[in-house]
Amino acid sequence: xxxxxxxxxxxxxxxxxxxxxxxxxxxxxxxxxxxxxxxxxxxxxxxxxxxxxxxxxxxxxxxxxxxxxxxxxxxxxxxxxxxxxxxxxxxxxxxxxxxxxxxxxxxxxxxxxxxxxxxxxxxxxxxxxxxx
Amino acid sequence: xxxxxxxxxxxxxxxxxxxxxxxxxxxxxxxxxxxxxxxxxxxxxxxxxxxxxxxxxxxxxxxxxxxxxxxxxxxxxxxxxxxxxxxxxxxxxxxxxxxxxxxxxxxxxxxxxxxxxxxxxxxxxxxxxxxxxxxxxxxxxxxxxxxxxxxxxxxxxxxxxxxxxxxxxxxxxxxxxxxxxxxxxxxxxxxxxxxxxxxxxxxxxxxxxxxxxxxxxxxxxxxxxxxxxxxxxxxxxxxxxxxxxxxxxxxxxxxxxxxxxxxxxxxxxxxxxxxxxxxxxxxxxxxxxxxxxxxxxxxxxxxxxxxxxxxxxxxxxxxxxxxxxxxxxxxxxxxxxxxxxxxxxxxxxxxxxxxxxxxxxxxxxxxxxxxxxxxxxxxxxxxxxxxxxxxxxxxxxxxxxxxxxxxxxxxxxxxxxxxxxxxxxxxxxxxxxxxxxxxxxxxxxxxxxxxxxxxxxxxxxxxxxxxxxxxxxx
Numbered sequence: 001x002x003x004x005x006x007x008x009x010x011x012x013x014x015x016x017x018x019x020x021x022x023x024x025x026x027x028x029x030x031x032x033x034x035x036x037x038x039x040x041x042x043x044x045x046x047x048x049x050x051x052x053x054x055x056x057x058x059x060x061x062x063x064x065x066x067x068x069x070x071x072x073x074x075x076x077x078x079x080x081x082x083x084x085x086x087x088x089x090x091x092x093x094x095x096x097x098x099x100x101x102x103x104x105x106x107x108x109x110x111x112x113x114x115x116x117x118x119x120x121x122x123x124x125x126x127x128x129x130x131x132x
Numbered sequence: 133x134x135x136x137x138x139x140x141x142x143x144x145x146x147x148x149x150x151x152x153x154x155x156x157x158x159x160x161x162x163x164x165x166x167x168x169x170x171x172x173x174x175x176x177x178x179x180x181x182x183x184x185x186x187x188x189x190x191x192x193x194x195x196x197x198x199x200x201x202x203x204x205x206x207x208x209x210x211x212x213x214x215x216x217x218x219x220x221x222x223x224x225x226x227x228x229x230x231x232x233x234x235x236x237x238x239x240x241x242x243x244x245x246x247x248x249x250x251x252x253x254x255x256x257x258x259x260x261x262x263x264x265x266x267x268x269x270x271x272x273x274x275x276x277x278x279x280x281x282x283x284x285x286x287x288x289x290x291x292x293x294x295x296x297x298x299x300x301x302x303x304x305x306x307x308x309x310x311x312x313x314x315x316x317x318x319x320x321x322x323x324x325x326x327x328x329x330x331x332x333x334x335x336x337x338x339x340x341x342x343x344x345x346x347x348x349x350x351x352x353x354x355x356x357x358x359x360x361x362x363x364x365x366x367x368x369x370x371x372x373x374x375x376x377x378x379x380x381x382x383x384x385x386x387x388x389x390x391x392x393x394x395x396x397x398x399x400x401x402x403x404x405x406x407x408x409x410x411x412x413x414x415x416x417x418x419x420x421x422x423x424x425x426x427x428x429x430x431x432x433x434x435x436x437x438x439x440x441x442x443x444x445x446x447x448x449x450x451x452x453x454x455x456x457x458x459x460x461x462x463x464x465x466x467x468x469x470x471x472x473x474x475x476x477x478x479x480x481x482x483x484x485x486x487x488x489x490x491x492x493x494x495x496x497x498x499x500x501x502x503x504x505x506x507x508x509x510x511x512x513x514x515x516x517x518x519x520x521x522x523x524x525x526x527x528x529x530x531x532x533x534x535x536x537x538x539x540x541x542x543x544x545x546x547x548x549x550x551x552x553x554x555x556x557x558x559x560x561x562x563x564x565x566x567x568x569x570x571x572x573x574x575x576x577x578x579x580x581x582x583x584x585x586x587x588x589x590x591x592x593x594x595x596x597x598x599x600x601x602x603x604x605x606x
Contacts, residue, residue: 009177009204010533038566060389067382074326074375077267104267105564107336107606109230109378113385113402114206129206131230131378132337132537 003031012108012130019123022085025062028128029069029097033081035130036073036104041081045098049076051083058090058117062126065093066111072097073104108132135180137171146589147522149195150184157188157400164198165528165585170577173534174202179209185400186214191221191408193471197523199478200585201532201577205229207403210477213526216409218470222397223414224406225388225421227474229463230381232421233428234339234372235306236479236501236529237459238512239436243449245345245363245601251446252343256559256602258442263341263435265563265606266333266374273332273434280328281316287426288459291433297440301433303490304456306480309429311422311466318420319376320383327376327427332434334606336567338530339371340503341435343559343602344510350594354496354514358457358595366598367443367454368510369435370503371606372463373428380424384417409472418465418472425464432459457512458499462529473524481515481527481592489515500592502583505531505576506568506603507553511583512596519591527592531579537570544569553603562605571605 002023006013012035016027033041051068055061069080078099087094109131117126141149143163148171150162162183166174174180179202186208187196193215202211207226216222248255264271275283282290288309289302302308334341344366349355373380388405391413397406407413440451465474468488482489482498489498497514504510508531519525535543546565549572553560562568586592 005538007536007538009536010210011206012537038564056390060386064386071322071326071379074267106567107265107267109337110382112206112230113389113405131206 002027006127008129012132013127014130015125015127017120017123017125021088021124024117024124024126025065025085025088026083028066028126029083030081032066032069032108033079036106036108037079037102038105041079042100042102044100045082046101047099048096051093051095051097053093055091059115061091061093062117063111063113063115066128069097070108070110077103079104135175137175146585152187155184158184160187160192161195162187163195164202165200165589167581167585170200170581177204179204182207182209182401183212185404186212186227188400189214189216189222189224189404189406190397191217193217197526199526199528200582201477201528201530203532205476207401208474208476211528211532212476213478213524214474215471215524216474218409218467218472221409221472222406223409223418223465223472224404224474225381225384225417226403226405227476228381228421228465229476230378231372231463232377232381233425233461234463235428235432235459235461236503237369237432237436238457238501239367239439240360240455240457241365241367241443242453243365243447245365248365248447252602253559255442255446256343256561256604258446259341259439259604260561262438262442263604264333265336266330267336271330271332272438275328275331277324277328280324283331283430284316284319284423284426285314286310288429288433291430296434296437298452301436301456305429305459306461309433309459311425313419314422314426315419316423318416319380319423323376323379323383326379327374330374330376331431332438333374334371334435334604335374336564336606338571339606340506341604342368342600344368344598344600346596347509347599348597350596354595357496360596367439368501368503368598369432371431371435373424374431376427377424380420384420387413388417421465425461429459458501460501468525471524475526477529478526479529480525481519482525483515483517483520486520497593500527502528502579503530504579505573506571506605507556507558507573507600508579510598511579511594512598513583513587513592513594516591516593523591528582528586531576531582533575534577535575540572540575541566541569544572558600559602561603568605
């Protein structure tokens, strides 16, 4: 497992590590899905949605990406645990997010900037605080 | 920088101050309300550092404040109040939060506990069907995008025009349920898409709807004036602007993060992203936030009508008998006098003879409604002149969390908690069982202590203690 739910007095804090940015971004989508479902998401892929985002920096890109997943979750009423990246730079990403047909049981309001993403010796690590 | 006991100055038994000299970038002192018992806990938390961060914002006035229910948020702490000069000050989405105009409404029914006891379960089960949590599924009300814009522009009054409730309700809502600065054009299409199916929904997290009984009357004279009797049944609604507000906050944090460089503003925490109130970005956010606030007031107004329908049918009383006590926002930024007051997890609490207080309460002060955590008591209090002098007319908003949702869930299962609360005579209906455990009473500060602090410090006056007998949780 590449993600971990950390303790926080009021909100949801998730840590993810991976060999690449793609792995970290993907792990966070899975963690968000797991929280929204209150169980592990299924592997089925029902429909795909295009995501294309630009940002000033990698943290900005990560927060916008997670908020895009939350936007899709709420407007489609579905879970998005799988994302395939066509491009992922520090300030740009192009990807497809796949809905699983499962329905969210919980809600996340937003990813917040009380978060960080950084390079570590074996790849990347992110800690993200979500407002729930 | 760790904050120690020696760094804080005691103003009185309930009020403490961190002087502006504590950190070089502070422009004003940071004050907080706490008793000796809360003090050590507060000093351990990051919340106080977050409060100090807000004291660095350009244009901040007098002092920044935290209520006794202070706990860690993002950017501003929850329970934080900061007033900015309209001309030179900032506006910050982080000072409002993601759930714009999350707030509380209290309804009076005029009937007694013994009249509802037998059919309480039936009523709560009906409510659960009438008022969805609204997670991905649609709400009870279908509207077009054109109609949605009218809700954004006119708030609760448009809900009344559409048949949700009565005209008389409006005067008993903060700002009459509408911030006139609202501009639907300043709310993104994405936010509208997120919110369009969510009018008449409760949401999840700490949002709830409770059936309560008046357990203790603190001020008999005021209770008589308002025709409130012990054991009378009340209904409390706690929800906000749902996905529409969350998206509006996220959208403008991005806008302000970009714009800050232009205004050469440096802040100690990225969630404090802000621009001058009078800048185009600041005004855009203010008008968009006001529209989202109106959506929240409309949402509580619509839910009120759904409650009235079920309540009047099941308990056989006219809908008109279910009247508003008041509706207060606790996540909002507003122009009050010359100031832009940010309240994030704090309630407005104006005292007697303030023209913003509806006529029926003008002599006694504005009703302040403070919900407890699930299964515990809630309070109805009144604002005071001292609050206007000392806290920019602000008060606490709830119990304040002390334990993470994750830990609460590890400590108790939703099903077991439900049984425990039912053994205390509380009917529980929950759209989500794990969500129920997250809101376990032990995860919060004691509401009695929070209300004791604000009452004894004189910034509010207790009227009524309400005990839940039915809970609907999103």
